[in-house]
Amino acid sequence: MSLMGILDRLSDVATFDKAIEPARRAVRDGLPQGVKDLLHGTWLGHPLHPVLVQVPVGSWVSAGLLDAVPRLRPAATVLIGTGVAAAVPAALSGAADWSEQEVGVRRLGAVHALANTVALGLYVGSLVARGRGRDGLGRVLAYAGLGVAGGSAAVGGHMSYAQSSGASHAVTAARALSTDWLDLGPLDDLPEGRPALRPGKGASVDVPLAVVRRGTRVDVMVGACSHLSGPLYEGSVEQVRGSDCLVCPWHGSAFDLDNGAPRRGPAANPQEKLEVRMEAGRVMARLPGRHE
Ligand code: FES
Incomplete structure (x- = not known):
């Protein structure tokens, strides 16, 4: 089965709905309408999530390149920190969109969110390791984070392009x-x-x-x-x-x-x-x- 076929199958798996739905309702009903509209991009006339994700994705990919060159590694640390900070508003806008999607997209969105949380944790761990002088471990964690974030981006792309979430x-x-x-x-x-x-x-x-x-x-x-x-x-x-x-x-x-x-x-x-x-x-x- 192709990767896309697996993702479509995941959209049909109802096993975790009991955990997903309360989280979805908490986002949908817990945020004021004005905040949700800010996060959706209603004021912009364009979905905000794909705009915001450029910063963490771009920062982390660039950090991966800089980490490969020893004298550029301090700059990689700065970019990883930038990506971690920028991941927060990107995640909030994604959560707001996710809370108003149809059920198949919500299930796949939960996978996307889980993978992004793991990637974020790996990057935070990388920053901590670098701060303690364990640069080798910091690079391993960062590259692991990049791999997980890349896989998560593929899931997000499937939600956008194959399932039309965010499309007009x-x-x-x-x-x-x-x-x-x-x-x-x-x-x-x-x-x-x-x-x-x-x-x-x-x-x-x-x-x-x-x-x-x-x-x-x-x-x-x-x-x-x-x-x-x-x-x-x-x-x-x-x-x-x-x-x-x-x-x-x-x-x-x-x-x-x-x-x-x-x-x-x-x-x-x-x-x-x-x-x-x-x-x-x-x-x-x-x-x-x-x-x-
Ligand atoms: S507001 Fe969701 S379909 Fe119209």
């Missing part, structure tokens, strides 16, 4: 949409102030769209939430942080109706928004930027 599910859904103007029916058929489901013509299948009417104004977003494809057309319109937002019914992410920007997480990616025009009392919409 709205962008994926939007790819199937026709590039033509889409007729979404009469304005008068739309309810006031709450989303309605309208089919968006796709190349092979229809793509659900969430259509919100407020007076004569109509906003149209792709109906699959950028976080995990939740049905935005079953959500609600609410004021969030001073903006009128479409709120996802699954995990409460809020997207600004003006521009699709996330105003509340767990979503960090924006929501795909269509441009709209009226034609003889009918709502016409299309994705911008795909028609040149």
